[in-house]
Amino acid sequence: MNLFSEIRALVIAQIEAMVAEGALPSGLDLSNVAVEPPRDPAHGDMATNAAMVLAKPAGQQPRPLAEALAARLAADGRIAEAGVAGPGFLNLRLKPGVWQGLVGAVLAAGTDYGRSTLGAGKRVNVEFVSANPTGPMHVAHARGAVVGDALAALLAFAGWDVTREYYINDGGAQVDVLARSAYERYREAHGLEPEIREGLYPGDYLIPVGEALKAKYGPSLLDKGEEVWLAEVRDFATDLMMAVIREDLAALGVRMDVYSSEKALYGTGKIEAAINALRDKGLIYEGVLEPPKGKTPDDWEPREQTLFRSTAFGDDVDRPVKKSDGSWTYFAPDIAYHYDKVTRGFDELINIFGADHSGYVKRLKAVVSALSENRVTLDIKLIQLVKLLKGGEIVKMSKRAGTFVTLRDLIDEVGADVVRFVMLTRKNDMALDFDFDKVLEQSKDNPVFYVQYANARINSVLRKAREAGIAMDDATLAAADMGLLSHPAEIAMIQKIAEWPRLVEIAAKGNEAHRVAFYLYELASELHGLWNRGNDEPSLRFIQDEKATTQAKIALARAVGVVIASGLAILGVTPVEEMR
RNA sequence: GGCCCCGUAGCUCAGGGGAUAGAGCGACCGCCUCCUAAGCGGUAGGUCACAGGUUCGAAUCCUGUCGGGGCCGCCA
Incomplete structure (x- = not known):
């Protein structure tokens, strides 16, 4: 149901057929062949770079290669037109029926539409929040919690076997x-x-x-x-x-699968076992570190410590695991904890950290590489800080003075849904302004509202049609005559829906949940645009005199609603039925 | 001094090998006898910080420079 991967499969199949016929050499790397929506809709519905990517390895000119491929693609029943443009782009126009057919398929699949097998059941551990158990959660934790939770949901949707984990720093x-x-x-x-x-x-x-x-x-x-x-x-x-903290997480709608305790690592031999595992690989030694360049602490004196050779895995210096007095450093239980995660059989590890932990990224990656013999990947997402704004003023927070704003304060003031959505309106490594006034504003300037409003409009039109006595259940809508959705604006709406499975995969590949929020905004924008065109062109209104036409048009609206629901579910946001 | 992140429209930010670089806000011009105008359409606005390099092709990848932020022995 991912139209882009279906067409890509068609392109690949035709390339392979050309190989079989001797028109192309064998052994070509096809991994860079992409089928994407073109930037300019005038170029068509989909574009592929196949000819440009393959021209050089095949020893051919891109344009003739594209022409040959275009002729083959044009023979497929789904392709209306295949043309070559620019340096060798292959632009495809699909038959309207292919697009129209998607609407029924989305309604039949429901919120499973967009689900992917990209993850292939690989086991991934997402460690997030991991706030020190010394007080309630505050705003800085909230962003990490939302990003981690949404990422976990996204990966699950994209086919990974996900474990959500909280590491309790209760040992220091x-x-x-x-x-x-x-x-x-x-x-x-x-x-x-x-x-x-x-x-x-x-x-x-x-x-x-x-x-x-x-x-x-x-x-x-x-x-x-x-x-x-x-x-x-x-x-x-x-x-x-x-x-x-568990109550705070619950209030935010975050649930964890596993709580791991740092303290539980002590006295069980787990730290020793992890260090020994490194020692067996020759990565532990006694040595003296150079003072940090350019900034020698006043009381610095060279001392012999037990060190981990993290430089063998790309770190800048080797890292102490034991202090000069023989006790473990903070790093040691971290090694044990990541060893534990590796031995529990995860294929991928993801840590969501505050940006102030950026200095630990390299050494932790080194630990995971060393202990798993490069089998397990560790991706660390650094969460930049959240600036709170109220009445245009920055809300000053100080942990020492006890004046930090708690997560609970945030939720009480604006609601968990708003907190969650807003936290995902920025890339994780960009600072985020959380403006109390703006997030509650009912305008397009506020993405939360904008997306919810689109959903409310869809529900409104469903309600109206139902009141008029037209059958509006998904099964009936899915069977509607989608051929009636022939207007370019309607096709454009369907094309936006068609991007959803692709967006899911792109976001999952990059571990970037914020893309879902941005996509939902675009989807909502398309819906609002279509809605308003009904002002000038009554034939574009969802409710028509004719029942069959009404059902087709509302099927389209409902399909948008399904994708909104699906996307909001990943973000952990409840869709609203009606604006009040 | 070293390492990490950031630098894209006046502002806030998407895009992170592909064609003429997008959105919102702000500015200007339009659109409600009609499903929610809480919205929509249009115009104006860019040396993608800078300089080299890789590539058929660079905002995107590499190197360096400049600017902003963060981190930097045994603290957690």
Whole structure:
């Protein structure tokens, strides 16, 4: 049902036939042969670069080659016209029936239309959010959460076997800070004055944690040294924080398949096993690193550490896995965690990180390459920061001052659907302005509204037709006489629908969910355009006097609605039936 | 100093080997007795930061330069 891949298959088949006949040499690489929508519709419905790509390896001129291929393609029942243009482009025009036939096929497939087998069932792990369990999620996490969740949905739609995973950083010093902060709130719960010292987490969200500690332990931890309570309070507090984070994720419509714990890696030999796996490959050694060039820390002194030879896999310097005192660095459990992912049998790993982690990309890729012997790929998507705007002013946020805007605040103010869509209106590596005023605006300037409005219009016209007593179920619509959709504007609408499976594959190949959002905007734009042409040309209105014509036209509208629903499902956004 | 990301219309951004580079906003001109005008059509606006290179073909790939941001020993 992907018309572009169907026509590409036709082109490939004809090339192979030419090879069989000796018109082309054998052994040609056909992977670069593409069938695409042309930039200018005047060039036709589809264009292929086949002749230009093959001319040189075949030792032929592109234009004659294109002519020969065109003659063969023109014989196919789906092709109305095949012409050669420019340096050797092969422009194809499809018979209207091919386009018209798509409408019924979309309605028959429903939201499975566009589903792809591109992923071929390969197992992919998408690790995202992975916020420290030290507090509720805030806006910076929200973008990563949405991007990861939408990407996971996209890959599943495109044929991958997807696991969504959250890595809980519960093993480092920051959870000790959490414990100390919570302990002060515990003292506060007992009527004592909390001492929120510099470096502790000042947020109010720890007050209930203090109350809960009091409820569990009573006064038994008061006036005791840290060695008595730290471990217990830490576990207690991180569990509560993870519960908060899970609720935040649920409110955003994000579900995880697996929560992995950093702490669980310690004391189980998993870190040692991962390091040993590297050691067996000769990639671990004792050595001294050069100071970083141009910026030598004041207290820098050369010390011998246990190092991972990540430079063998494209990193800039080798990375310490053990500190000079013999304890693990933060990197060590990361190695173990990625070793774990590799041994769990994933074919591909994707990590969604904040852009401030860009320095870790190379070393993690090195780890995965080394531990999987290049079997497993790791793609790391860096999420640029989100700037919040309100009334034209930048909302200042400071973690230290406890003035950050939480994800919950965002959702309460604009709703999860808006948060999700807006977070996908930029490429992941571009900074994003989240303008509170704009995202709620009901205008075409607001893509969320614009797409939802298109869907509402489609539903409106369905409702109207139904009220007029015309059968509007998908099965009836799918059987409508699509030959009645002959106007160029209608064909153009169908052609936009035809791009959906192709868009899914392009987006999945690049791990770029934002493309879905942009596509939906274009699709909505096409629909609004068609709708308004009904003002000047009544024959283009969806509801006509004649029942068969009405059913065909509404079948087209409904097909657009199906694709909108499908795309919004990937983004995790609920389609609205009616604007209010 | 090194590494990563970014530089495309006045503004915000898509496009990331293919033909005459797109969209929204802003500006200007039009379109509601008719399914939601919360919308649509049109006009104006570009040395795709710059310079080399690869290629039949470069905004796209490579190298370098300039500008903006981020990261940079044992912290997480």
